[in-house]
Amino acid sequence: MFYTKMKCFAINELGIRKNFKMITKRLQATKQHEPAVTSVNVCPNIHQPADASLEWQRARPFSELPKEGVFGFICKFLPGGRYYKLDSNQLERAMHEDFGDIFIVPAVMGRPNIVVTHNPEDFACVFRNEGIWPIRPFATLRYHRNSRHADFYKGTEGVMTTHGEQWSSFRSILNPLLMQPKNVHKYFSKMAQVNQEFIDRIRLIRDCKTLEMPADFEDYLKRWTLESVAVVALDKQLGLLRNDSENSADALEMIPALNTIFTLAYDLEWKPSLWRRVSTPKFRRLMQAMDDIHNLSLKYVENGIARLEAEKQRGFQRPENEKNAFEKLLDIDQKIATVTAMDLLVAGVNTTSSMVAGVLLCLAKNTEKQEKLRSEVDQILPQKDGDFTADALENIPYLRACIKESMRVYPLSVGIVRAIQNDVVLSGYRVPKGTMVNLVSSTLLANENYYPRPLEFLPERWLRPSKADDDHSVTEKVGAQALRPSNPFIFLPFGVGPRVCLGRRVSELEIELGIARLVRNFRIEFNYPTDKAFKSMFINMPNIPLKFKFTDID
DSSP, X not given: OHHHHHHTTOOOGGGGGGGGHHHHHHHHHHHTTSOSSOSEEETTTOOSHHHHHHHHHHXXXXXXXXXXXXXXXXXXXXXXSTTTTOOXXXXXXXXXXXXXXXXXXXXXXXXXXXXXXXXXXXXXXXHHTSOSSOOOOOHHHHHIIIIITHHHHTTOOOTTTOOHHHHHHHHHHHHHHHTSHHHHGGGHHHHHHHHHHHHHHHHHHSOTTTOBOOTTHHHHHHHHHHHHHHHHHTSOOOOTTTTOHHHHHHHHHHHHHHHHHHHHHHHHHHXXXXXXXXXXXXXXXXXXXXXXXXXXXXXXXHHHHHHHHHHHHTTOOOOGGXXXXXXXXXXXXXXXXXXXXXXXXXXXXXXXXXXXXXXXXXXXXXXXXXXXXXXXXXXXOSSTXXXXXXXXXXXXXXXXXXXXXXXXXXXXXXXXXXXXXXXXXXXXXXXXXXXXEEEEOTTTTTOTTTSSSTXXXXXXXXXXXXXXXXXXXXXXXXXXXXXXXXXTTSOOTTOOGGGSOTTHXXXXXXXXXXXXXXXXXXEEEXXXXXXXXXXXSSSEEEOSXXXXXXXXXX
């Protein structure tokens, strides 16, 4: 019954690639020259079967890839070892120094070998060979759903942990609801309301003399992003930004649980850990945090169902074209709605709050860019407490450029992990089908070989020339073109291909509305060092008190 329902909503999974035109043109151009049947793919410039076979034979064997022995690798994570207490970005840099652009992180304690590459030419090759059903590991969450709560999740594990046809079928239901702009824009007014509540909250909690935020402002960012995600995942505001402690008490429990997940997942997924063999203290804490998200999400979904049933009994029922994602998923299957809510909550709170923190830090430290952005925002929001017009987000090129540039300066993660579906040659080495490959881009985003003037915050590098520009503007845009990256596969903050981030559209809408409202209401300052602003765990998370100064704009 589950698969029958899902197939009714099936869409072409590869259609999602239209959002990455520049990248896919490159991919497709290469694919046109690939042999119809081959198990060897050599990247990036081998097109004929004979050439591919010859290049594979000439490549160095997998066994010759630089690699630390298992015992030596484990010792480096022990007290006094080279990798002891390094965050994920520091760890990747240290291993890069030790082994070069490509190497193997050895299989240890039940985790398979992982090839790590810092070569962007390899990135293109891996994306061409990820298949239509890409594999991205999240072993701890998969264990939680496959083993710890197998009775509940059986057949309905969601998109974060499944692979193959099951993943594709589930994703086919969600793509039209969460990836099509027209459907995501249904949440425009509700998210705008959440953003206004966030502005009001800032005025309430800031120091009346210094106008600075309290040291725990990061928690308020997460309240905002959780509130925004709940609008989509649960069709409900949780009261996290209002003085509504009675109704928001349960929701507040989600924030420490999510913090635990993203902190401990790094230790258990990437560092040597016995959790696959023995239930370690960190593993038990992680499972408890996942249990908390599971139980709270289930409670909110059940409340949502009761609310909709009560509305039906009163004779109120929305037309099909006005139903939100939560309602449509409930029409399909209650468990699908529940698991999707969990996925959105797990993936959409800490990630978006970290991205917003990065944008605010960049704007605070680059006042001339902030003023330029404010001039643009003034046009779409003439009254700082007014409503956005329906087409407001169609005319914000500089806002989007600021967001993209801040995600380059403060990337969310060290890279992307995929399992290749064919034998390939990476950086001159044979890599067999099924191998996990970690594409590390964080070391390249500040590399002048790929990004001119990489240490500067230059949103202009992402602007496109306009035919309506005058001569002066055109000159500026030509200069901006010279700032653009030289390789399209390095900067992929939401991923690429069929497994592109499912919450991308929701996150973009949330950030764009939020930053626009903040810039329109406040002059943003940060009067503290930012050299270690983030700590890189499973994702990058703020590492300093976010004591922004918000001064009201007259």
